[in-house]
């Protein structure tokens with residue numbers, strides 16, 4: 001783990017509820033794709049956020065913070081970052097945390113599964129796989145409540161077009177009549193598309209209640225527990 005100070009370069013809205021934050025650390029960062037950082041608000045108050053950028057980008061870190069509700073975990077973090085931006089102060093970070101980083105040496109087909117802002121976790125891995133020319137199938141599923149939450153749809157379609165092994169599958173829970181893709185919960189779309197998850201390594205991020213359900217449903221659908229990765233597992237039963 002690296003402890004460092006970082007300048008807040010920008011905070012820009014991606015949707016009504018999700019913000020992109022760019023941080024410039026005072027030294028080059030080192031982490032693996034799929035790891036997270038902690039924003040240090042106080043000695044005992046550290047907030048976890050996945051790093052959206054690829055590890056090859058050592059000069060800047062990108063975060064996607066989904067903040068609604070004035071007093072929420074994420075909104076307080078965003079306020080802390082905004083205050084640092086306005087006052088030109090640095091923020092304290094602990095970088096390179098988690099045990100759910102990508103394992104490319106397994107040479108297995110991959111399911112990358114994101115619910116909402118869990119997208120951030122999966123995005124770093126997707127970019128890393130593209131940069132390193134991964135040659136196994138990679139199925140990137142991104143589930144959101146409304147179509148308007150698919151803020152990086154065009155970017156991920158470009159990612160998928162860059163490698164014949166990659167597919168991007170957006171899934172909208174409350175889709176409009178004109179939506180042509182999958183509807184409902186994102187993990188149910190995975191189970192519709194894939195007969196057995198047995199050969200796959202599966203990486204996932206999203207709400208804790210979602211991750212518990214997905215873990216159990218996927219195991220019933222053939223997935224091997226030893227090849228399922230989510231840092232949320234450390235926080236749930």
Ligand SMILES: Cc1cc2nc3c(=O)[nH]c(=O)nc-3n(C[C@H](O)[C@H](O)[C@H](O)COP(=O)(O)OP(=O)(O)OC[C@H]3O[C@@H](n4cnc5c(N)ncnc54)[C@H](O)[C@@H]3O)c2cc1C
Nearest residue numbers: 049050065066115116117143144145173185186206207210
């Ligand atoms: C290590 C770590 C890193 C984190 N990183 C971030 C981060 O980078 N950014 C951030 O904002 N927060 C982060 N968090 C906090 C937390 O994970 C997020 O609050 C969560 O991912 C946000 O989901 P959402 O509200 O966007 O999803 P929602 O919009 O509520 O849901 C999106 C989709 O998820 C699926 N889903 C949701 N609930 C269920 C369910 N009960 N059953 C089945 N499917 C369901 C559906 O497909 C739904 O459409 C992190 C937490 C930890 C511990």
